[in-house]
Amino acid sequence: MLKIAWDPVYNHPLPEGHRFPMDKYDLIPQQLLWEGTITEENIYHPYPLQEEIILKTHNENYWRKLREGTLSPREIRKTGFPYSKELVEREIIIMQGTLQCSLFAMEHGVALNVAGGTHHAYTDRGEGFCLLNDMAIAANYLLDKKMAQKILIVDLDVHQGNGTAEIFQGSEVVFTFSMHGQNNYPLIKEKSTLDVPLPDKIDDKAYMALLKNHLPQILDSFQPDYIFYQSGVDVLETDKLGKLGMTREGCKERDRIVLETCKKNKIPVCISMGGGYSERIADIVEAHCNTFRLAQEIFF
Numbered sequence: 001m002l003k004i005a006w007d008p009v010y011n012h013p014l015p016e017g018h019r020f021p022m023d024k025y026d027l028i029p030q031q032l033l034w035e036g037t038i039t040e041e042n043i044y045h046p047y048p049l050q051e052e053i054i055l056k057t058h059n060e061n062y063w064r065k066l067r068e069g070t071l072s073p074r075e076i077r078k079t080g081f082p083y084s085k086e087l088v089e090r091e092i093i094i095m096q097g098t099l100q101c102s103l104f105a106m107e108h109g110v111a112l113n114v115a116g117g118t119h120h121a122y123t124d125r126g127e128g129f130c131l132l133n134d135m136a137i138a139a140n141y142l143l144d145k146k147m148a149q150k151i152l153i154v155d156l157d158v159h160q161g162n163g164t165a166e167i168f169q170g171s172e173v174v175f176t177f178s179m180h181g182q183n184n185y186p187l188i189k190e191k192s193t194l195d196v197p198l199p200d201k202i203d204d205k206a207y208m209a210l211l212k213n214h215l216p217q218i219l220d221s222f223q224p225d226y227i228f229y230q231s232g233v234d235v236l237e238t239d240k241l242g243k244l245g246m247t248r249e250g251c252k253e254r255d256r257i258v259l260e261t262c263k264k265n266k267i268p269v270c271i272s273m274g275g276g277y278s279e280r281i282a283d284i285v286e287a288h289c290n291t292f293r294l295a296q297e298i299f300f
Helices: 024-035 060-068 073-079 085-108 134-144 162-167 204-222 248-264 281-299
Strands: 003-005 110-113 151-155 174-181 194-198 226-230 269-272
Touching: 003 085, 024 281, 085 110, 085 134, 085 226, 085 269, 110 248, 110 281, 134 151, 134 162, 134 226, 134 269, 151 204, 162 174, 174 204, 194 204, 204 248, 226 248, 248 269, 248 281
Parallel strands: 003 110, 110 269, 151 174, 151 226, 174 194, 226 269
Antiparallel strands: none
């Protein structure tokens, strides 16, 4: 059965001044329910993640400041959000959503978190609308519990997964693969295991050629037994922040390549939605919903 993590807290209003589009976190499950792709039985409502699990990935001093609201003004500005306790509560529930999805995927082959993909969060700081790093937390949990031995993180958001790259810098058991806009945020990139910088306005055909070339090579050489997939839809040509030239059909084909690769190789995959900033909310929601539809089609 397809399992997805979603909770109303994902869509909680944030303090005045934030720029992050929240409506999609409610509209995605509504659309999937309305069209019959999922039922209520498919939905898992996560609870706050335990502190001890957070501290397997994030610096204790940073987590204490985040929890207690003692971040400096500069540290708060770097996150992109005005600070609030509600924001931190939302974040740790999203973290649990991805962690639980990583376990569901071991049972069902695939599972998806309606939110997550918080790949700009470093060991000791938040950046770019990310306070904690959900894929890193879940990956470290699986490794710590010996539920996985070698993990591949496939990050196809338009922005480099700089926080994820920093967390796993030098790791021999986690391979970080990031295809991202070379002229996009962050200005200073970290070093992933493999970075594939993309030129502005790259089209579907050129993008897919790169993905089809690199992904099989990584699987052959690294041989992961688990995959996390950051499926941001800010690669769309309609995206206000993306700078790439991909169509919605191309974005769907990108997802199909990743999911069919996981299915063919019998590797569980946990998916986090990542970014999406198109002018029309319908473009964002439809592109994200395609990921869920494909997961249902390919795995079930």
